[in-house]
Amino acid sequence: MKNKFLMIAALVVLLFALFLSSCSGSGEEEEINPDNNYSFDMLDISLVVDGIYPNLDISKLTAQSVSKITDETVLSEQFYLNLENIISYDVRSANGKYGVADVAIIRVKEGFANEVMDSLEMRKDDRINEFLNYDVYDSYNIALEGEIYQAGELVIMLLLSEDDKVTAKELIDHYLP
8 A cells, every 4th residue: 555655656746847847848948949030021911911801890791892902003093002112011992882991911111111101091091081971881980090000010001990900900919020
């Protein structure tokens, strides 16, 4: 009986020692090798934007009307973007007949963030004016309260409801290097 007790006690001590070494070992490893190898070069902006829309609380019509803007003329004339200042982008815009749910994530070349932000501010103003007399799904207020901000090498425009902006920002922050 005493032998069984000693074996069980030894097993408990061994398991406890393994537990402590694994806890302290992972902490040391994190300090020595922090996960900072991820960069903006590795960021797939389209993957981020693709992840935003399924989590939004928008009408089906609005969601179905969202399209990815890739035409350089549209980006230049409607979003006022100079593509020479941009490394990569994903711009989505809803058809105004069904509301607004616009998201733009743009990786800018060094020194051009303010210019890109100014361009997106003009696009935001266009959307505000678009919904001034035709406000569907509270699009006027959504556009009015839309956010344009910089996060590292990215300039981000979110013309979404307050709750949807929170959701989008959490996802974007998750992917940022």
